[in-house]
Amino acid sequence: MVNKKCAPKQQRVGVEERGHWGSKAEFLLAVAGNVVGFGNVWRFPYLCYKNGGGAFLVPYLVFVVTCGVPLFLLETTLGQYTQEGGITCWRKVCPLAEGIGYAGQLILLYSCMTYILILAWALFYLVFSFSPQLPWSSCDNHWNTANCIDFSTQNKTLEGTNRTDTASAATEFWERRVLGISGGIEEMGSVRWDLLLCLIAMWVVCYFCIWKGVKSTGKVVYFTATFPYAMLLVLLIRGLSLPGALQGVLYYLLPDPSRLTDPQVWMEAGAQILFSYSVGVGSLTVLGSYNAYENNCYKDCLWLCLLNSGTSVVAGFAVFSVLGFMAHEQGVPIAEVAESGPGLAFIAYPQAVAMMPLPQLWSICFFLMLILLGLDTQFVAMEVVVTSIIDMFPAVMRRYGRRELFLLLFCLTCFLSQLVMVTEGGMYVFQMFDYYACNGTCILFLCVFETAALGWIFGAERLCDIIEDMTGARANPFFKFSWLYLTPLVLLVSFICSLVEYQPLTFNRRYVYPAWAYTCGWVMTFSSILLVPGWVLYKLAIGTGSLSQRFHHLCQPATDCSVTQRRETELQHLGEEVEHGFASG
Template identity: 50%
Template sequence: MPQPRPAAVANSLELLPSCSSRAHLEEAASPIRAREKWSRSVEFVLSGVGFAVGLGNIWRFPYLCYKNGGGAFLIPYFICLVTGGVPIFFLEVGVGQFMSEGGITAWNICPIFKGIGYGTTVICFFLNIYYIVILAWAMHYFFNSFTSDLPWATCGNWWNTPTCFQHGDNSSMSSESPNNASQGGVTEVVSNLQRKDAVIEYWENKVLGISTGMDDVGGMQWELAGTLFLSWLLVYFCIWKGIKSSGKVVYFTATFPYVMLTVLLIRGVLLDGAEEGILFYLKPDMSKLQEAQVWIDAGTQIFFSYAIALGCMTALGSYNEFNNNFVRDCILISSINSCTSLYSGFATFSVLGFMAKEQGVPIETVAESGPGLAFIAYPKAITQMKWAPLWSVLFFFMILLMGLDSQFVGVEGFITAVVDLYPSTLRKGFNREIFIAIVSAGSFIMGLSMVTNGGMYVFQLFDYYAASGMVLLWYCFFESIAIGYFYGANNFYEDIALMIGYRIYPWLKYCWLCFTPLVTMGILIFSLASHHPLTYNRTYVYPNWAIAIGWTMALVPMLTIPIYFVWHLATRPGATLSQKWQAAITPIISRPDTTTKAAEESIAPA
């Protein structure tokens, strides 16, 4: 049911002075700080790349590619990309730029669906709490790489057990641990026990100090608490001055990881076994396309890697000038994002191929996804290289930069949404800086639960439920429905033309109306049908009370949409349901920045 743009809205677009921005109007009317804009369009592009291109490109896409048929996986990947991921990506940036508002108030474009804005802001808040813990882990490894011998390469440390073994250690069943030395220096012969890699013991015993489960919180891992604090300090000073500071930081944080990735790729392809690893990564298996799980993995990877349904892309778009050609920018960001996923796969599997050949095992036994790749598999491979500390420093520096720009853009997205909701309070004086400090401090305190001995279980609970593929698919479905059917796909196409000066081809319109809702809801239904209880390392099963907390984190933002929908409709003025409905779907648009009759007449055809 596309709605014609109300006359009041259309008139307001024409009556505003030409080329007068909202920032100028606010500045003249009140002491409230003017809303910022990007200094250059390239800052938006770099920020978009920095947020969308993250650790998932490094540790999730390559694994899914090999697991789901190698090169054949690219077929469902690109189908889901052009029908689901890219249309929502364009939609969020376009709404942000047109409304010049953050993730909540931008949905005044379709007020009855403003619950989308509130819900995505909640998801973004959850994401910011747990994602930065990865930076704390990476910072720990980075600092401990400045040594002649990497500490995770050997046994015989206080965190090792009698079952520890290291690369090149073929003395099958005996080792000595510090615990044995403290008991009179007697060497125990460990027999018939499962041996454990030194790299895994460093990760589990030294870094995580992992406990037995969710109900065993244990003590604080003080080194991780320190690196978590340093990570939040970095994030705060990246964004405390708004896009004036973050827009400059991304020149380095969004580009230098590609230098590091290229260096690691060159090193990787020169290793013995690299060719086998790359062939394993890309070897097509067309039979996999018949499996529903392959399509589910392709769809969820798209929505993860494009960082949509979080309100952050809307926030980034809101800082664009009204006439910025965001279509060109989005095409560039999308291309860089997907190409980075492919590119990083070569770097990852060249190293895994080398690792498999060194150990004489199949590649699938060393290929991992998630933190296991960054903090177990890759560090283990590095220990087998010459100049291991150098490669370790470079690798974890890259991880830090890729995680840092994703994190501070995520925090900026949350801050922007709340500040735009209360501009008269939070844009005055130093209120914004103080608010960022409060949010950072509060998030740090909540994140401390993830750097205890039981912290990994808390982290995985957040990762599995709070910002899961299921939640993101739910929001992508409703975003396309809201714009396609309630605001009107044709209306939004005209808004895009008003902003960029020409009409684009109607593919995105068809996606918002048909393909995107079908793809997102289809994948969501299949995901729920194949849903499995959360486990850790396939052995620890989460207790029911923890699962209940997880589902609460997922359902609270998901239910925001229908609850707000009903509340907003019920509270609209009008004597009849029809009058209330009309009031509920009427856009609340205060202005575009440059909207004149002449601008509308100058729009070029597609």
């Protein structure tokens, strides 16, 4: 007899099904595309170089083992078990912690507004890569100044030049042609119309990548998640064949054990793991929720974590072999050509490819790789937010045609909200969002409460039972220990250190933001953090009974529907087979 509490609701007329991945490959490629992105190409190699080379791998691996892999498995399991989005999943396991879901979606909303701007920059460069001469390879353009230096012609001839008063052709192209950057956030200036067109193009592409939900997303990732690896392999082989490549690789890997005593090194390793593993914001939960209940998420997670970290290491060789070539050609230390973030992707690397034979070819390969690396990360983040909101109102939002309309409204809202970022002062706003709204401190805070809610309230032992029921394999006892003690402790210490070691945001180490900008930044930071305790107080305030009774009730998970349904279905099939056997006999 079917348990009525767990029986699936009848499909309503005109309401679409939630859907599942068409195959395991679609899930693996979607997750791989989501977690492997810009951070693997520019952030990890730079952090290795900055924080002790090969020695940086020590704190990196510590955080992989203590935080990255346990959180990755935890969130994927949560999604596959509940079959819900990043918000409604908490209603089934711990209603008191639903604020974690809201906070994660808000951070993803901020990320959707900032991340796609990097794609617009990359598209801008890709278009110019088809020029007969790369415009950032010379100082003969209308945007160049008298202080411009063309490294392709001034090879090793910079002695006696005051380098603080000069700028490379690639730097001037980035700052004066692409950004048209103003003197500060107080001077927003006019809209950069060509950049705006690139931004519109990327929003259109992202919209059609996911407009049919998991059906279209699962097909798109076959290309967007695999082609960047082909491009990365091409760039790796080309980079290692360049003169000076060995010097770059040695700078990348040469250990400096003294850096291990610096707390900042460990904090940056922890932040890198949170970003590159895409934990804390519900992305893995939503992607896992489209799996079949019996999928072996345990094995999938271990392989995906290995792929993510392996890609970071390989990308480091590709990037620093080219930077070694660049330092060799200019006759300067790598310390003067290697920068993080946009500086590496849009100044140092373009400048390097301009010095190579067939520069247009390598420029096209690099920026095409960047676009595809970032594209699936962007549209998966959009899919996560849209899915999480639709799962809150399934009867209304899953009616035919409404998902596409809601997605269009979501894209237009994000686009209009970020128009300020394509003005002459937009780079300053972009950096504020990236530094405050989407930073590691916010995600650390969410991860602390996530592990506490699932490990202690829902129960680590129950999670291990669920993994065994879904996959047929018992999770290693290490994961239970991590969810209960190791992971929350490491995360809590890292969160406290991130507050103690806080450094105000600056631009190019020179421009200091005004006080009101820092205030706005902290407002964005706390806009997500305060949702967690705020939701707890709200639910306790509107509940009935004593405070203890309310708390106890809000910590109770929903009926174990997934396990019950699966076992009842198996019994039903077994009964049908027995009846069929008797009938045929």
